[in-house]
Amino acid sequence: CDFIYTETLAEKLSAVSPTPFDAEIKALTYTRSTPVGGITAELAAPPVDADGTTGCEPGDYAAGAFTGKIALIKRGGCTFDAKQEQAAAAGAAGAIIYNNIDAGYGPLSGTLGDPATVKIPTAGLSKPDGDRLAADLANGPVTISFEVRQLQETRTTRNVIAETRGGDAASTVALGAHLDSVKAGPGINDNGSGAAGLLDVALKLAKKEKQPRNKVRFAWWSAAESGLFGSAHYVESLTPAERQKIKLYLNFENLASPNYGLFVFDGDNSDG
Template sequence: MAIATATALAAPLLMAAAPAGKAPSHRHGSHTAQDAAKLSRKLVREASAQDVLRHLKKFQSLADANDGNRAAGTPGHDASAAYVYNELKKAGYKVSYQTFQIAYIETLAETLRVTSPTPRDVDISALSYTKSTPVGGVTAALAAVPVDATTGCEAGDYAAGAFTGKIALIQRGGCTFAVKQQEAAAAGAVAAIIYNNTTGVISGTLGDPNAGVIPTGGITQADGQALAAEVAQGPVTVTAEIRQLQEQRNTRNVIAETKAGKADRTVMLGAHLDSVNAGPGINDNGSGSAGLLDVALDLAKTHDKPANKVRFAWWSAEELGLLGAEAYVAALTPEQKADVALYLNFDMIGSKNFAQFVYDGDDSDATGAGPGPDGSAQLEKGITGFLDRRGLPHEGTDFDGRSDYGPFIDAGIPSGGTFTGAEGIKTAAQAQKYGGQAGVAYDACYHSACDDLSNINKKALDVNVDIIADAVGTYAHDLRSIPQRPAAAGAARLAGTDTARTADGHTATS
């Protein structure tokens, strides 16, 4: 897990704790439900993809003016945060920045060329926190690690002398990327190439600035299997160039809250504002950020005084390991954590070849990490109920740690939200259900330069901004469906899984 030390925390809107001895409270009865229904209808009516696109166009222009990206620690992100801050300030919110320090990463080179016996280029992605090769790269023979359940995770996987001075070719699985490259280095390898054990690219991290010991990159399953087969037939020589700039920089979250509402029943929604260095990040995650901003501004225009405080967050450094959300949650006292009634997360809500995913709060799909904290099932039901009433298809997605709900779940805070797909491949059944193209990624421009304004599905965007609007309208007045919890809530749910963050802070068992 990539964790940068969170320092220089400014005074963010961390919320005042409820008075000592006072139990969290909320109104009951038909009046509460009527207020919620009225506000929900109003916000859903006002929300639209067209309004969200106005903010996305601004994010695109800010990326265009700043080296084509809005990555944490860059001028593009700083300008995006300032835009969101100023829009919210003008709307009358109480707004603050939360500044923290990150280990900034910028990939300078990531190339892999087979020089013999069959010369060709292979796409490779540098893993975050990797060691760098010299300019021009390193040229060496490939040595493939035998494939088993824990390929490359143990010293015994590397035959004595077989990897000295060579580049290790390792299949993903069984342990973290960091462990694989450490074991390869211990066996004498000068670099490591990790190939996927499923479809799609590897876009990952070694998890810590001090973890990298040899240059390490990721390639697809098909490319890795082809190279392994070639190595089995005879010597294969490659040149790998993997170089990264790594330095300490400051970045900041934007936090905004309503002036009205009970602080001891705070409703919280968030989206990460940063992109990767490779592109402007208009779907990932300009879409969630713009959708959240649009609903926040619509809420301000209603002049509604919510019964419960509503807090919106635009996180930085999600792409580096959920660092903004982690810095925020870490700064909360136990009492302040208990005051957060729920957290809803919106990440990539306009994927071009979308599927409509809702976080599986009750673990009814029985896959992955298990259910969210008590109350997460109700959040899932709230979203699926809204979609069902509109006759819109949906399906569950696991709490796999791939976005900013992670630190909230670890703190025992009920969590949920939506997602429309990243590098995963759409199935034939999903294509029939949602439209689009089977056998193609939900977002073919995931973490790429082409994640621009042309990479947005307006239908998906429209549906998901309505989901945000309904949730804000409902929970601003009515929290009766969310169980109250003790102040000492929450052991980390994801503990015990051997994981590695992908480049967008997403977690993937390596």
């Protein structure tokens, strides 16, 4: 299947005045990119409503107050994508969305959802750093240097699917593991361990003289960390009748973790 591959190339934010400091940011997935070296501009912030929402409506952006500036927007009330769209419509050159809770693990991260709707460079910031910039801005102009660049290109990826020759196809047991990893964690575990473990099960099952009653299908999913594209494409390619034949799915994930867990999903997404 084809999917949009993203890779972050630069994430930098520095307050230039009145009080210089550096802050860690995260490029939101599908952000537009600044020029190499970034942009330097003043901040502008929409007011935070009583219910904690901000930057979700055109009326949050005073006419002319955001033109050429970088919008500093607090999380809450609407999607990150909606916030950057409203900021862009008000003339902002970029958007920084800061968390509304002190998560304790760095800057806000997430996705803008649809590359087609993204208008301006957009990044996430932690609540402490966002509050600091907002407090400075309340006392006067704040100028920052902001660089966020992200490679985005359409790529083609493929799943690897294998199944036993025999077994009841009307009662198929599926086992799967994703093949890709992320920079933030050790790929040998997430998910080299799952992919290798699944392969070992397949090889051992093939050598058994007595084969299982059910058909067993093995799947190595591609582009999972980019948005579950491989597995989603596979499921969407099945007819309703073919989906009904899969009676059980076992997911092999992070098998090398010392604090492993066994989890059961209800399958109807009621757990969110």
